[in-house]
Amino acid sequence: MTSKRRLGVETAKNRSRLIDAAVELMVEEGYAAVTARKVAAKAGLKVQLVYYYFKDMDDLILAVVKRNSVKRMKRFVRTLAGPDPLRAIWVMNRDSTSAASTTELLALANHRETIRSEVVRAAKEFRHLQIEAVEQLLGDYGLDREKVPPAAVVTIIAALSRAMAQDSALGVDEGYPEAVALVERGLDWLVQQGDGGAGGGDSVPREVPGLDES
């Protein structure tokens, strides 16, 4: 009813190519460069195909966001399966391959409602899952939730990771080595609480965490 033009299948090969092209463009040149013409050119297709597969440009961007969310969730589930999930979460967050597109998506979400709601939805879901996982872990370690709130740990780790990814993309690394070292110390300590000095093997306990009296 709403639109005269009516077509566009979901699992088509060219549709996927257009999304790929859009992601590349966003990373390389920024969201402003994601135009129908450029996307089509990068995908080796004609402009009109963009409008055949997507309602409009917002619809294309939305597809990019969703693909992004799905990929990240899959990685997260895989990550949790391994040993030392706490540090795995940290490393996963630190991974900066998707840092560039995250920055762009964040900026985009501020100004386009459809994008915003999807970004927010995915972010909340992801955050909750991480908190839940860490709650479980710290519980297993027998740690007091009051002293080491899982939500705080996850949030600080995520914040530091994102900032580091954003800054290193620009070539700014001032302070990060020290910050990372401090977090690592904290994680060492947390994990050490867990295996009680028996299981792991190569975990080097060292001392107390970061902010302790001298």
Place this chain on the structure above:
Amino acid sequence: MTSKRRLGVETAKNRSRLIDAAVELMVEEGYAAVTARKVAAKAGLKVQLVYYYFKDMDDLILAVVKRNSVKRMKRFVRTLAGPDPLRAIWVMNRDSTSAASTTELLALANHRETIRSEVVRAAKEFRHLQIEAVEQLLGDYGLDREKVPPAAVVTIIAALSRAMAQDSALGVDEGYPEAVALVERGLDWLVQQGDGGAGGGDSVPREVPGLDES
């Protein structure tokens, strides 16, 4: 030599208005909306004045970035003058009035070289000054730099602040109350080391910082 067109004074009233308009547009609609026509319209001026005062659009954006840096530096210097500079730095970083433009500028810096170098320059300078200030403070408090590295403290605080500002702009606050509380606890503890339980008065020491054994 390079350009035929040659004019544009630095301290003109209309020049400043154009920068104002550019900032507003960037915050409200994103950097892609900062076009010569829209900026002029928002400033109530004719399009051509944009090109009279600025070499090109990049030049305008650059002016926005510089104004931003200067403003932030001034706030920082003011901030350091007061009592409890450590917490003042934290509060200042948390301030989210400029969060929106920061997100945009960050995204922009990834793709435009002239913007990037200025953003990076300002970021590094600012970070160094903060680290220096905190080093001084923690030194006064008689704290061991190995246990509480100033660079790590500043970086984590800045990272958490930025992430929180970005997320709250979108309406995501999951985990932040807990993270903020943890940081506050840490700051309480640090400051407490400083005034030895004498000076301040209303500072409630409570206990040890965040990541301590139970």
Place this chain on the structure above:
DNA sequence: GTCTATACTTCGATAGAC
């Protein structure tokens, strides 16, 4: 599904009169 053709808008940027 894909292409041709096309309408309309907005953009950056400049030349030159006043």
Place this chain on the structure above:
DNA sequence: GTCTATCGAAGTATAGAC
């Protein structure tokens, strides 16, 4: 310093033939 006039390039989106 500001305005009129003007380019050409690039953008979104649609209609309709094949």
